[in-house]
Amino acid sequence: MIAFLKMKIVMLARSRRRKEAETRVSVPNTRLLASAATLLLLAVPPSVHAMHISEGILPAPWAGLWYVVALPFLAWGLRDLRVRSQQTPFFKPMVGLMGAAVFIISCMPIPVPTAGTCSHPCGTGMAAILIGPPLTVVITSIALLLQALFLAHGGLTTLGADIVSMGVAGAFVGYGVFRIARRLGAPAVVAAFLAGMLSDWATYAVTSFELASALHGGGSMAAMFAAIAAAFLPTQLPLGVVEGFVTAGAWRFIESRRPGLIECLTRPHGGRA
């Protein structure tokens, strides 16, 4: 009887400790959040110009075509969200965190002294290696839609093209590079660096292609593509390297703080397919 009571007390104490711990996790630290928000307020400038293709630049057939290209990826991502949220309980918070990160990163212009211009990283390489490329397309689409609607950044007619360049190209190139680098035996941090860097460059390469294909008129599309890509180079080459370091840093941080997260995200049946 005494043993039974002892066991009951231990179980009650354990249950109480677990409840307390879960409460501590779910209640956000307001001081930390306030600090983060203040930093962001200071970091975000009044006027932002970057890679997004502005309203009206693409002729209607081209704008429509890029929407058609983007839609299947968007549908794939939404299906992926439903399936993986059922499989992995922490998945939605991870998607929320990545969504906020991509939104903020993609509207934060960084001055590049070598070119005297500003441009923004994309964050899609980082998101792709953590939550997978289809879902990265979804969060990128939401970020781009909000920016087009409220921040005079990009456009609604050019949203499809922007989703394809930043969401589809950035995410799939980043993810592909990461997987290939890992298969070749590269350490995860190096693979993450390459994923971040090449996803950034891929985004701008595809933007160049979108512009050249729609605007080359009677001239050579290849020549226009080369000219636009070359104009992007002085800004994007260094910025891609910065994005690589940011991606590698994010990977290293998660690996050191919550290795279980990465294990869950990357294992075949619980994580990415």
Place this chain on the structure above:
Amino acid sequence: MKKVLMIAGLILLLATGLYLGLRSFHGKWSGVDETVVEKFAEQAGRPAREPLINTDQGDLLLFFFLVAGAVGGFVGGYYFRELFPPKGNADTPVRGVPRGDNGADRSVRVTSRGDS
């Protein structure tokens, strides 16, 4: 006091660096959409149109960017706290994630399919 002096020193260093850097460098700091995208679009006869909701008027865009930054920061911070509890609570289970900094403790629930 030591911390205050260190922070003040860093701010001074940053301000001096920025002052000297911006004085000696004559870049316009325009975005690549202006220097690349819109430049090529104008050359091709497709200049950018005004956005459907044009918030780029006076300080309105500044307001929207501040709101977007604040909301994005709070959302990111909220989920960050949920996924990465403070170090003191490192053993606190995150739903579905093996606990422990080394990820070795598999005794907690991992509810992913096929691994419960």
